[in-house]
Amino acid sequence: MTTCKHDEKNTAHMTDAAAGHAPGQTPAINSGSTPGLVSFVGAGPGDPELLTLKGRKAIEEAALVLYAGSLVPPQVVACAAPDVPVVDSAPLSLEECHALVRRTALEGGTVARVHTGDPALYGTLREQTRLLDADGIPWRVIPGVTAACAAAAAAGVTFTVPEVTQSLVITRMEGRTPVPEREAVRRLAAHGTSMAIYLSAASSEALQADLLCHMPPETPVLCACRVGWPDQRLIWATAGTLARCVAEHGLTRQTVFLILPGQNAPDTCSQLYASGFSHGYRQARKN
16 A cells, blocks of 8 residues: 655655655665655656756756656756766666666665656656555655646747636547547537647647537647757647648657637636735725
């Protein structure tokens, strides 16, 4: 059974075999019986400056850094200590990655397992933590900036527009990983809300068809490729021209589609700062 230990600065997940471990150890490896902490670090989409301070600290203090080199630039992990192994996990299997992590952690060393974006989205977090739990190795997750949010920031757009859309759906088209029928894009598009669609550039024609089941063809779509990298591209299309845009610009891997039904909507204002709106920090005022 997995339990959690909390203190003011850290949240660590551990099995009973690892109970009593205090997170935040130094990178030094020891031969004691207390396993080292494994930190799953969200690296953000590519820009090293989007790495959080907490994530950077975990990398700096790690005795082993394991990063997804196909998606995370080397500059993100360049802050690792000079004598620490920095290993690209791209050519490794899940079992091979775990063997490296396990060996370091059971020797008492801390590990930074660096993921692209945020570890909770389209990663192998669940599979990896199950293996850690089985070995009694404590772990924690340090969140990162996901590509959809970085793309919205780069384009200066918002997912939520007062009185138009107040929700964001994050999803993907079916590929090698199946998608439940209830979560098919054609079903989710019926809500008419903002959407961030990952891992779907290779299925752009099917994606366009699914969107058009319920959305007007003029619905704005931002095609964001390699967000945060030096060759980042932000290309505007619509629900009706998405597939053509992908083909014309050669968009393949590392593309996220932002479906933004509120982008061209008439201007409306949030009530949060309206003078006539009361909340816990301000009383309504009459004009």
